[in-house]
Amino acid sequence: MGMAFPAHAEPGDPEKGRATYRTACASCHAITDDATIFGPHLKGVFGRPAGKVPDYAYSPAMVAAGEGGLVWDEAALSAFLSKPSKLVPGTKMRFFGFWFQSEIDNVIAYLKANP
Numbered sequence: 001m002g003m004a005f006p007a008h009a010e011p012g013d014p015e016k017g018r019a020t021y022r023t024a025c026a027s028c029h030a031i032t033d034d035a036t037i038f039g040p041h042l043k044g045v046f047g048r049p050a051g052k053v054p055d056y057a058y059s060p061a062m063v064a065a066g067e068g069g070l071v072w073d074e075a076a077l078s079a080f081l082s083k084p085s086k087l088v089p090g091t092k093m094r095f096f097g098f099w100f101q102s103e104i105d106n107v108i109a110y111l112k113a114n115p
Helices: 014-024 060-067 074-082 101-113
Strands: none
Touching: 014 101, 074 101
């Protein structure tokens, strides 16, 4: 059973996304290599089922979300980055979400620019 999200097609700015990523994400998530810091790496996140980075101890909720069909695409990442605990109740990610859709769009653009 796949999860459906509303399509969101606003183009983001990868340079602004890089700055936001550095301040809000980089202390926990690597993007250029397969290193696990505090959270799983985000290298190659697009198209990856949730809860599937080897050697990372995901919450049971994130594993279940992946097994239930959650795959990281723009819409899923947008929903997660706006409020992680709403998309995956029980996630152990301790980030409450970005306040502005523009921040989300920019971070997604940065992630896409760094596959």
